Amino acid sequence: MKKRGDERKSLLEHVEELRRRLIRALLALAVGFIISALFTNHLLEWLARPVGGLENLEAIEVTENLGVFMQVALLGGVLLAMPVIVYQVWRFVTPGLYPHEKRYIYILAPAATILFVAGAAFAYFVMLPAAVPALLGFAPIPTRPRPANYISFVTNLMFWVGVSFEMPLFIFFLAKVRLVGPRDLLRNWRVAVFLIALLAALVTPTGDPINMALVMAPLTVLYGLSVLLARVAYRESG
Numbered sequence: 001m002k003k004r005g006d007e008r009k010s011l012l013e014h015v016e017e018l019r020r021r022l023i024r025a026l027l028a029l030a031v032g033f034i035i036s037a038l039f040t041n042h043l044l045e046w047l048a049r050p051v052g053g054l055e056n057l058e059a060i061e062v063t064e065n066l067g068v069f070m071q072v073a074l075l076g077g078v079l080l081a082m083p084v085i086v087y088q089v090w091r092f093v094t095p096g097l098y099p100h101e102k103r104y105i106y107i108l109a110p111a112a113t114i115l116f117v118a119g120a121a122f123a124y125f126v127m128l129p130a131a132v133p134a135l136l137g138f139a140p141i142p143t144r145p146r147p148a149n150y151i152s153f154v155t156n157l158m159f160w161v162g163v164s165f166e167m168p169l170f171i172f173f174l175a176k177v178r179l180v181g182p183r184d185l186l187r188n189w190r191v192a193v194f195l196i197a198l199l200a201a202l203v204t205p206t207g208d209p210i211n212m213a214l215v216m217a218p219l220t221v222l223y224g225l226s227v228l229l230a231r232v233a234y235r236e237s238g
Contacts, residue, residue: 021088028084036076050128058144068147119165120158168226175230182231
């Protein structure tokens with residue numbers, strides 16, 4: 001039987017371990033931010049390509065350019081530090097996992113990264129070239145977007161489309177804990193298509209059928225992949 005002192009010591013050890021992991025993650029974020037700041041001007045030029053370049057953006061506040069620079073540098077720093085952050089989280093939770101659960105970490109962590117990057121790339125290379133001209137030409141009003149508004153628009157779109165591409169892993173987890181099954185997913189495919197259309201309407205900036213179809217097509221394919229992954233999860237947990 002554990003004594004109260006032993007339990008308290010164990011709790012303090014976990015808190016100390018969490019503190020160490022957080023410090024290392026924050027240090028990685030600081031280093032990533034510094035490295036990202038060196039290339040932020042190039043990142044800004046890259047993000048501004050869908051609108052025709054930085055010369056088509058116009059700041060109207062004194063601190064706006066500084067705010068945009070810091071925002072992009074921080075986002076770049078988070079991306080650079082993400083492997084270290086994920087590793088620190090993994091090392092913290094690993095002692096409480098079974099051997100077969102640890103095996104999934106090696107698969108799911110790279111898969112989550114690849115899917116997110118694929119979604120963000122899809123938003124940048126496919127959606128933005130169609131959405132930005134449509135939005136700017138919606139009314140016959142000359143428009144020079146503000147950097148803060150435009151960069152937030154681009155990064156938010158890339159982020160949420162990247163998150164939506166994580167659907168197969170989310171469904172795999174639900175199947176693993178037996179909350180959904182492959183038969184349920186196949187039987188309710190109409191509901192899934194409706195929810196995908198709703199998600200596409202929320203994510204798509206213009207809301208027109210063409211851009212919605214551009215989002216729905218890969219998400220529908222990913223739903224089919226989700227059914228296969230749910231079948232694998234069901235077999236292994238059965």
